[in-house]
Each structure stands twice: as C-alpha cells, then as structure tokens.
Amino acid sequence: MEQEAAGPAAPPPRTGGVVDRTFRSLRVRNFRLFLGGQLLSGIGTWMQWIAAPWLVLELADSGVALGVDTALGALPILLFGAWGGVIADRFDNRRIQVWTQSLYAVLAFVLFALDATEVVRVWHVYVLSFLTGIVGAVDMPTRQTFYLEMVGPEDLTNAMSLNTATFTGSRIVGPAIAGVMVGTVGTAAVFLVNGVTYLAVVVALVAMRTAEFHPRERAAKARGQIREAVRYVRDTPVLRLPMVLMAVVFTFSFNFAVLVPLMAVRSFDGDAGTFGAFLALMGIGSLIGALVLNRLL
Numbered sequence: 526m527e528q529e530a531a532g533p534a535a536p537p538p539r540t541g542g543v544v545d546r547t548f549r550s551l552r553v554r555n556f557r558l559f560l561g562g563q564l565l566s567g568i569g570t571w572m573q574w575i576a577a578p579w580l581v582l583e584l585a586d587s588g589v590a591l592g593v594d595t596a597l598g599a600l601p602i603l604l605f606g607a608w609g610g611v612i613a614d615r616f617d618n619r620r621i622q623v624w625t626q627s628l629y630a631v632l633a634f635v636l637f638a639l640d641a642t643e644v645v646r647v648w649h650v651y652v653l654s655f656l657t658g659i660v661g662a663v664d665m666p667t668r669q670t671f672y673l674e675m676v677g678p679e680d681l682t683n684a685m686s687l688n689t690a691t692f693t694g695s696r697i698v699g700p701a702i703a704g705v706m707v708g709t710v711g712t713a714a715v716f717l718v719n720g721v722t723y724l725a726v727v728v729a730l731v732a733m734r735t736a737e738f739h740p741r742e743r744a745a746k747a748r749g750q751i752r753e754a755v756r757y758v759r760d761t762p763v764l765r766l767p768m769v770l771m772a773v774v775f776t777f778s779f780n781f782a783v784l785v786p787l788m789a790v791r792s793f794d795g796d797a798g799t800f801g802a803f804l805a806l807m808g809i810g811s812l813i814g815a816l817v818l819n820r821l822l
Contacts, residue, residue, distance in 0.1 A: 550684040555733045556675045560691055562729035566626070567692045569722030571699025571808070572706070573633065575801050576715035577650060578786045579707055580640065584647040591783045594647075594654050601658035602665070610666040618671040619730055619738075625664035626726040632657050633720035640713035670741075677739040696808030704801025781807075 551557050581587075581594050612621065636653050639645035669685075676684045706715050759765060789800040 548687065550676045550680040550687060553676050553680070553684075553737075555737055556672075556684055558729040558732055559671075559675060559726075560688060562726035563688060564691050564695055565722045565725040567695030568699040568702070569633075569719035571696050571804065572703035572715045573719040574782070574804065575700050575703035575797060576707055576712040576719075577636075577654070578782060579797050579800065580645070580712045581647060581650055582786060582790065583712075584645070584650070588783060588787050590647055591786065592780075594650055595780075595782045597651050598654040598658045601655060601662045605659060605662035606666070609663040612663055613667040613670045618667045618674060619733065619735070621663065621667045622671060623727055623730050625660050625667065626723045626730070628660045629657065629664075630720045630723035630727070632660070633716050633723065637713050637716035637720060640711075640716060674738045674741055690812060693808050693811035693814075696811060697805045700801035700804040700808070702801075704796075704798035707797035707801075 551560070578591055578594070581590050584590075632653050636645070636650070639649050672684050672688070673681055703715050706718075785803050786800050789795040789803060793799055
C-alpha cells in the first residue's frame with residue numbers, strides 16, 4: 526500500500542565531511558529503500574550470472590552454446606532498447622519498475638522449476654535469456670529515469686554512483702556465494718534465490734512514499750520519436766562519438782560471459798567456484814573504481 530507524505534524531501538546540503546558528501550543521497554528515504562533492494566537483487570543477479578552459464582555448459586558442453594545464450598540475452602536490448610526509453614519517458618516509472626522486477630522474478634522461478642525437476646534443456650535457457658533481455662530493455666532506461674524522481678537533479682550523480690558501487694559490490698558477494706552453492710546444492714537453488722531477491726525490490730518499491738518523488742514532465746505521445754532521437758544523436762558529435770565507442774566496447778569486450786567460464790574449466794581445470802572467483806575479482810576492481818569516481822564527483 527502506497528505511503529504518502531507532505532512533499533518531496535529537500536535536497537541535502539553539500540557541506541560536511543567526506544562520508545557525508547560521498548553518501549549524501551542516502552538521506553532520501555525512497556532512495557535508501559531502492560538501493561537496499563538493488564543490493565539484494567544485484568547479489569542474486571550475479572549469482573545467476575554464475576549458475577546460468579554453468580548450466581549451459583553442463584547441458585551442452587559448448588562454447589558456441591554459451592555464445593548463443595549470451596547473444597540472445599543481449600539482442601532484445603539492441604532491438605527494443607529505444608522503445609524502452611520511450612516507455613520511460615511516457616509512463617509512471619515506479620509502476621513500470623514493479624512490473625519489470627516481478628517479471629524478472631517469474632522468469633527466475635520458471636528456470637528454477639525446470640532445473641529442479643530435471644527437465645531443463647538448453648533451449649529453455651535460450652528462451653528465458655531472450656525474455657529476460659526483453660524485460661531488461663524496458664527496465665534499464667526506466668531505472669535511470671527513476672533515480673531522478675527519487676533524489677532530484679541535485680543528487681542524481683551521487684545516487685547513480687552509489688548504485689554503481691552497490692551493484693559492483695554485489696558482484697563480489699554474488700559470484701562467491703554462487704560458486705559455493707553450485708558445487709553443493711546445484712544451480713536450481715541459485716535461480717530460486719535470484720527470484721526471491723527480485724521480490725525484495727518489489728517490496729521496496731511498494732513501500733515508497735510517492736508524494737516525496739520529484740515531479741517530472743512526461744513526454745507526450747508523438748509519431749517518429751525514435752527516428753528523431755537517432756537523427757539527433759547522428760547530428761550531435763558530442764553524443765555520436767561516445768555512442769560509437771560504446772558500440773565498439775560492447776562488441777569486443779563483453780565476451781567475458783563466454784570466455785571466463787570456459788577459461789575456468791578448460792584452462793585451469795576448475796569448477797563453478799573458480800568461475801565465481803574470477804568474476805568476484807573483477808567486481809573488486811569495479812567497486813574500487815566506482816567509489817573513487819563517486820568521491821571525485
């Protein structure tokens with residue numbers, strides 16, 4: 526049930542010590558709730574990042590199968606990401622987040638059920654990865670806009686930096702837990718835990734005080750919005766170059782989802798724990814970078 530309050534929380538002052546400046550957006554209750562849910566959800570997400578590729582390897586023992594699974598998870602972002610941005614501009618982002626997190630949970634529970642009953646096949650994983658990608662195409666742009674509604678423009682950069690630090694912190698904890706769980710109780714239990722962590726975000730969203738949100742002007746429905754956005758990026762060098770660079774980076778460096786599990790098994794004769802350790806170490810580096818960036822900003 527939604528809780529109401531007198532109005533948007535006032536932006537916290539920028540004065541204070543290092544700790545106050547670094548964590549100032551946590552003074553906003555709605556953001557604290559969301560960040561807490563994201564911490565749990567991030568741990569679950571990174572746990573599944575270990576368990577799902579490991580399940581594909583168990584089912585197919587193929588690097589090609591891993592590549593197909595990774596591609597199917599990312600393809601919807603390319604196909605539908607722009608539409609997700611339009612949805613974020615037009616509709617209530619909190620409600621959309623409730624739906625996307627709920628759908629994430631349902632998909633995780635379906636994979637749990639298939640795996641736990643030992644009827645899972647690699648094509649099941651492919652389909653669920655694609656469906657998860659479709660949800661992500663709406664979830665990611667909506668979430669970025671939602672930060673602004675929670676904390677306002679004054680603390681937006683700080684809030685997003687803290688979210689990055691939280692997510693990369695979960696990137697340390699999640700793989701470590703998953704590596705142990707896969708080796709002891711199997712991959713199905715990991716999918717179950719991931720589904721439960723998504724529900725934690727739903728609870729946080731429902732518990733927010735909607736009257737404390739910072740109002741934003743929603744975009745009016747109009748034809749050709751995506752085409753106009755593409756044209757604007759194309760004609761604006763300060764946007765065009767970063768977009769090209771991001772495309773190159775994502776194309777050639779995000780193959781770690783395929784390479785790291787294969788390297789753990791075939792190069793180091795390891796197991797899911799080895800795979801989890803590799804991703805946890807990557808998370809440590811990302812966390813340090815995020816905290817340094819947050820301090821500089």
